[in-house]
Amino acid sequence: MTVRVTLELPSVLADVAGGRRTLAVEMDRPEPTVADLFDLVAGVHPQLVRRLRTESGQLRRHVNVYTDGADVRGADGTATVLGPNAVVLVLPSVAGG
Amino acid sequence: MTQVMLAVGTKKGLFLGWSTDRDTWEWEGPHHSMAAVAAVAIDTRRSPVRLIVGGRNEHWGPAVFTSDDRGRTWAEEPGGSMVFPAEAGADVEQIWQLQPGPATRPDEVWAGVEPSALFRSEDGGRSFALVQSLWDHPHRPDWRPGAGGQCLHTVLPHPTSPSRVMVAMSTGGVYVTEDAGANWNPSNRGVPIPFLPDQEAEYGQCVHKVVRDTEDPELLMLQNHGGVYRSEDGGATWQEAVEGLPAVFGFGLTRTPGPDGAFFLFPLSADMSRFPVDGRAGVYRSVDGGRAWSDSSTGLPDSGFHTIVLRDALTTDAADPAGVYLGTRSGEVWGSSDGGTSWNQLVSHLPDVLCVRAAVLP
Numbered sequence: 001m002t003v004r005v006t007l008e009l010p011s012v013l014a015d016v017a018g019g020r021r022t023l024a025v026e027m028d029r030p031e032p033t034v035a036d037l038f039d040l041v042a043g044v045h046p047q048l049v050r051r052l053r054t055e056s057g058q059l060r061r062h063v064n065v066y067t068d069g070a071d072v073r074g075a076d077g078t079a080t081v082l083g084p085n086a087v088v089l090v091l092p093s094v095a096g097g
Numbered sequence: 098m099t100q101v102m103l104a105v106g107t108k109k110g111l112f113l114g115w116s117t118d119r120d121t122w123e124w125e126g127p128h129h130s131m132a133a134v135a136a137v138a139i140d141t142r143r144s145p146v147r148l149i150v151g152g153r154n155e156h157w158g159p160a161v162f163t164s165d166d167r168g169r170t171w172a173e174e175p176g177g178s179m180v181f182p183a184e185a186g187a188d189v190e191q192i193w194q195l196q197p198g199p200a201t202r203p204d205e206v207w208a209g210v211e212p213s214a215l216f217r218s219e220d221g222g223r224s225f226a227l228v229q230s231l232w233d234h235p236h237r238p239d240w241r242p243g244a245g246g247q248c249l250h251t252v253l254p255h256p257t258s259p260s261r262v263m264v265a266m267s268t269g270g271v272y273v274t275e276d277a278g279a280n281w282n283p284s285n286r287g288v289p290i291p292f293l294p295d296q297e298a299e300y301g302q303c304v305h306k307v308v309r310d311t312e313d314p315e316l317l318m319l320q321n322h323g324g325v326y327r328s329e330d331g332g333a334t335w336q337e338a339v340e341g342l343p344a345v346f347g348f349g350l351t352r353t354p355g356p357d358g359a360f361f362l363f364p365l366s367a368d369m370s371r372f373p374v375d376g377r378a379g380v381y382r383s384v385d386g387g388r389a390w391s392d393s394s395t396g397l398p399d400s401g402f403h404t405i406v407l408r409d410a411l412t413t414d415a416a417d418p419a420g421v422y423l424g425t426r427s428g429e430v431w432g433s434s435d436g437g438t439s440w441n442q443l444v445s446h447l448p449d450v451l452c453v454r455a456a457v458l459p
Binding site: 055062063092 | 154155156157158160173175176177180181183186187188189
């Protein structure tokens with residue numbers, strides 16, 4: 001079963017995503033997760049995924065990820081399952097000075 | 098004089114200064130804006146000279162950037178230049194030190210990071226691998242974070258014996274390998290630990306910086322958390338070296354190169370009062386290997402100076418006479434072009450200065 005997912009990025013990350021803010025991804029596995037999505041995207045855009053999560057797979061502290069409008073930290077984190085036609089939105093949190 | 102480059106790492110990016118006379122400077126930047134740049138190396142062993150920058154963006158994490166064209170363009174390893182192996186179960190939080198190896202190993206670059214770990218590059222700083230032996234050290238569970246984090250902030254490769262490397266961390270203290278990293282031994286004898294019940298423990302010191310003499314590699318100077326120490330035996334033993342200092346706390350420490358060079362310190366009042374003594378920007382110089390220190394602050398502010406110089410924000414160039422430079426957390430860079438005798442402000446209104454490096458370019 002192929003699950004189609006749309007990954008939406010902030011403009012500041014477009015330069016490490018081939019100049020694009022929206023990536024259409026097809027995932028050929030049942031119940032794919034956010035981590036699976038990042039693994040797949042890392043094969044094409046490793047710098048992008050490096051900015052989103054640490055080498056041990058943790059979502060960076062000031063990176064927020066929403067699936068269909070819901071913060072994944074309120075669900076299962078990067079283990080959150082993506083449904084068909086899911087929209088995964090990455091937003092930098094308000095942080096710093 | 099040929100061109101001198103100053104690389105100033107700040108809380109919001111890297112600034113580069115250029116001068117042919119060290120009186121007038123042209124500045125550009127920020128490069129990597131919004132990344133806190135706590136570590137920079139100007140690797141003059143290579144042609145062209147390579148800039149190696151360790152930054153941490155609050156959102157996007159740490160990264161190493163290199164430039165072989167003096168900052169016009171930058172390269173970054175797509176998957177990250179410096180990452181822990183999966184089995185370590187750790188993440189690089191910040192890069193605290195980038196240190197080129199000895200001249201005989203032009204591709205070797207060392208890096209110290211938070212959490213306390215040592216990385217080594219064999220390709221001139223483009224990619225690094227964890228030094229597993231130090232990561233596996235049985236003392237590691239006892240190393241604790243200081244106020245700045247649990248960092249390995251100093252790497253001192255031996256200039257003529259490449260198998261000998263000294264590192265220093267806060268907290269943890271000084272460790273030395275004599276066999277290219279097969280074994281690491283604490284090397285803190287004589288350096289007390291004022292914040293632990295056992296002040297003479299073998300390790301656990303909060304060492305702030307260590308600098309090696311350029312003429313005698315066995316002579317070392319150490320700024321401890323409350324004390325300055327010198328060693329004449331490669332760090333095997335340390336003796337107090339505070340004569341002439343107005344205070345013994347501090348971070349910045351450097352040594353101008355050559356037989357007429359000197360060590361320089363920027364003392365702060367105390368652990369619990371981290372300000373320059375009496376609100377005065379006081380640089381202290383030792384021309385006798387740390388046996389005595391004297392004030393060397395002509396031109397620096399005499400009063401109202403309530404900012405500090407961080408551990409890698411006091412540095413030198415290799416010109417003759419040597420230049421000495423210091424950066425402050427209030428975004429100023431001061432320089433001396435006469436071996437540290439007199440000082441001028443080179444730039445102000447930068448973000449907090451975290452580190453400064455200088456080099457005479459070929």
